[in-house]
Amino acid sequence: MNTPDEPDRLIRRRRDVATASFDDDLVALDIEGGAYFSFNMTAARVWDLLAEARTFETLCAQLTAEFEVENEQCRIELRRLLDEFETAGLLEPDIS
Numbered sequence: 001m002n003t004p005d006e007p008d009r010l011i012r013r014r015r016d017v018a019t020a021s022f023d024d025d026l027v028a029l030d031i032e033g034g035a036y037f038s039f040n041m042t043a044a045r046v047w048d049l050l051a052e053a054r055t056f057e058t059l060c061a062q063l064t065a066e067f068e069v070e071n072e073q074c075r076i077e078l079r080r081l082l083d084e085f086e087t088a089g090l091l092e093p094d095i096s
Contacts, residue, residue: 024040050091
């Protein structure tokens with residue numbers, strides 16, 4: 001498995017995962033995998049950004065511009081979240 005913060009690796013969410021918003025949360029349903037996920041506001045924003053293929057650095061730059069978070073903390077939390085997405089099978093296979 002590639003690490004999400006490899007400089008040239010493009011990351012994109014699976015396009016066949018259905019989503020719905022409820023208040024400040026986002027629910028994703030992986031029909032193929034038979035699982036559902038609930039994302040808080042920050043994770044939902046990352047999910048939205050991943051509608052287009054992006055690099056880890058691009059994602060981190062976008063998030064630090066939108067949220068009050070230091071770059072290093074963003075990198076740690078984003079890496080953790082992307083690892084969770086990948087482990088859950090929510091990301092497209094390596095598209096770089």
